[in-house]
Amino acid sequence: MLNDIFRYKALIFIAIISTLLGCSSARVNNELSSVGDNKYDSEFPNKSVSKELKYISSTVKKLDVLAFYSNHYFPNDSSISKIMISDSLLKLYSVNSNITHESVSGTASVIYANGDNIGLLTCAHVIDFKDTVYTYYKTGNKGLRSISIKIKQQNHVSGLEAGEPIKIIAVDNKLDIALLIKKAIPFDKVVTVLKYPTGDINDLQWGSLVYIMGYPLGNLMVTRAIVSITSKMKSGTFVTDALYNHGISGSPVFAIRDGVPNFELVGMATSAAALETNMLVADDMFKDSGRQIAPYFGQVFVDNSKLISYGVTYSVSINKIRNFIRLNKMLLEENGFDLNYFFK
Secondary structure (H helix, E strand, O other): OHHHHHHHHHHHHHHHHHHHHHHHHHHHHHHHHOOOOOOEOOOOOOOOOHHHHHHHHOOEEEEEEEEEEEEEEOOOOOOOOHHHOOHHHHHHHOOEEEEEEEEEEEEEEEEEEEOOEEEEEEOHHHHOOOOEEEEEOOOOOOOEEEEEEEEEEEEEEOOOOOEOOOEEEEEEOOOOEEEEEEEEOOOOOOOOOOOOOEOOHHHOOOOOEEEEEEOHHHOOEEEEEEEEOOHHHHHOEEEEOOOOOOOOOOOEEEEEEOOOOOEEEEEEEEEEEEEEEEEEEEOHHHHOOOOOOOOOOOOEEEEEEEEEEEEEEEEEEHHHHHHHHHHOHHHHHHOOOOHHHOOO
């Protein structure tokens, strides 16, 4: 009887050990299968990525752009055309004028620092305000309704040392890429530069996991997203399910190749799917007054607003960014850049 009991317990013990060894073996095999395939990982990391993300956060900056416009309005029987515009004509024929401003916030990455030159990568639409904007009447003489002339633009990047104003060096509006330069006063503080290896959009697969670091709504945040393979990749754009919000434009996008800490820069978030709508708004003085409910008798403006379709975010590939830098080599060198110091 005792022998039977011991034999039964021994069988249970062997079964438990076999199960544990089997689970351990399956887990090891699963981990090995995701390492060494030279592909971007689609599974969540099995190690902490906090150290890598902390480093990335020190290279990502908040970019604020403010543009001031002098606006002039013409009567509805106006026959004034664009080629007729001059300072004297504006004074003589405009029935009203004012000064307004437009502001945009985004994200910029420090991708270069050598000597007193600091290079920043961001989206073209964040910094590219038109010099002149014309509107026309749709009826009557169909002449100019208004003209808005940019009189000043301020580009500010938080967290950089004092120096000369930020200058726009190169822009590609089609790809939505811009490179900025900041000439800083010599200082002791070291500027952290984004020097992770650059990757390849062609190595992204269905389900590849990426990290995006930026300033949505002015807050430094990181998010994870999943890549979808679409026809846009042929033009150098890839799509993720990141919950895009205002301010994330210019945020660097990273993928992990064969496990932590092998982060690679694969692109830059540029835009989200959105629906456009027009709405009537009051002038700036009324909007800034703080009144919630009050009769309004001032000028009414039409404002174009975009409603974000969350969960569809577009990014330009690192392949296009590298090519953009190569194409602007001469321009960059004229401004003191050494291409050997870009990326890793």
